[in-house]
Amino acid sequence: MSSMARVLGGVCVLCCSGWLAAATAACLNPKVLQMAVIPKNVRNAQVSSQSALLQSIQEESGKAVELLPATSYAAVIENLLAGKAHIAELGPASYALLSKRAPHFVPFATLSRSQQLGQYHSLLVVRGDAIYQSLPQLRGKSLALTDPSSTSGAVVPGWMVQKATGYALTHYFSRVLFMGSHDRALEAVRKGWVEAAFVASDQMPEDDKSWRVLWRSPALVGSPFVMDARLCPAIQAQLRQAFLERQERLQAWLQMQHYQYVVPVTAEDYAGVQALIAPPADGQPSP
Template sequence: MTLTAAIIGATALTSTAALAQAADWREEVPVFRIGILGGENEADRLREHSCQQAYLEERLGVPVELYPASDYAGVMQGLLAGQLEFAGLGSSGYAGISLQNPDAVEPLYTTMQIDGSLGYYAVMYTRADSGITSLEEMEGHSLAFADPNSTSGYLVPSYELAAEEGLVLEAFFSETGFGGGHEQAVIAVLNGQYDAGVTWTSGVGDINEGYSRGNLRSMVDKGMLDMSEIQIIWRSNLITNGPRVIRSDLPQELKDLVMGAMMQLQVADRDCFDAINDGESMGYWPINHEFYEPIINMRRELQGDR
């Protein structure tokens, strides 16, 4: 046998083995299912994520399906039950899954803000014409949280208002409730159903545009909000940006393919990257479980208090 023939033969065997290996994981995972957090307009979320669906289908070689949930818990339970392979979560959602089953999912990466930070802020807002201009003036008024599994829309505000501001929420506010999502809570405040709400924002960039990214920016971009309609009266400490997670029991080759593809997204399709990240950001950054331990401890403590 000549050297050339040997090389060709070895290459053929390697290629055959690689194809067999690739076929193996695709037989195990014939469809890649992505969970989309609820609490916002479902049609908008499906439209925003359709580019990611097409992008991953091309790179994974299997159909990709999008599953929007009616609330945060729907995505969390889908991952825990093995009905979803991949999802973007808030830090509190990841903490909730980790506390139920530490081996269920792995965090792959998070989003880096335009200032290079890996965090964002919870903010409390009121209608600009409400006459309420500070947290102190919220005493005796009503507050809309976004979702019980939202980091910025519930976990961090409720924790920091109690632990750092010294408030007993049930006594300080006349009423607290859940708006059914970040967008819905803003609309409820604008419509006078609540005096204030909490949501998330990068806290960097032009405030008149709703900052660089976050729920306020998303609503401004959609024409649902003019920042002159609201005022921000309280801001949290920096919160870790939420992770994109993948089920831990999936084949490692699939995890590597997803990670590689998504880390290239801002270069391969910048418009798609911005669409699925609610505004402008610098890129993705690899993270691990330890990055979220402060939020996990916070959620554990609140669960213990309840």
């Protein structure tokens, strides 16, 4: 080999090595993976209820995993935007809000009771012994919601009430309370603090005769788990493995969440919810 060839070869090695190093350095490779979850119920945000999932992620990635406390859907979104969280569970609407501000967060998994795409409903509920039989009978009464960014506990109800009555939700009811989680919204109805609540069907006790459902939304795609797409490709692959390919490790966690499977999702699965958080120019909600 000529001296010129050796020089060019050396330059190539240096350049390629530098490019690979730069590419590796460009992706996120945190020492600790931080996860946040929306407060669907009081138990949901506790470390003990998420321990099997956290352990699976740690075993698959070889990294320590920490659960970030969050008291609202907005707090989870802000943790993601601030780089404090790398993985999160969001509601469909809160993911849609996040994607408008930071498209580098991608949905990759949701929970389901079958091996098909998970679905749930927004429910308008009253106590089983209440006199109310329909939405019109609740006009001027009090209502509990969960969180302003909750799909089933605020966004879909706001759309439904506007469409059905021509009134904004806050004008149709005399008092609207945001309780912070679905179980707290149910508690408000149970204790008589409010007459009705909008909650997620997957947070309702099954076959519980103490409740009456007055309205049920069309099916909604299950809440997505999202990851930061700036994470190194190997970490992203490990997260998908932990959620989707190692479900035998997750059985205790799934049982606590009242689900049986984790199924894959993409951004396209949540395209429909964009219409609910971005009404047309005439101010009327989309159907």
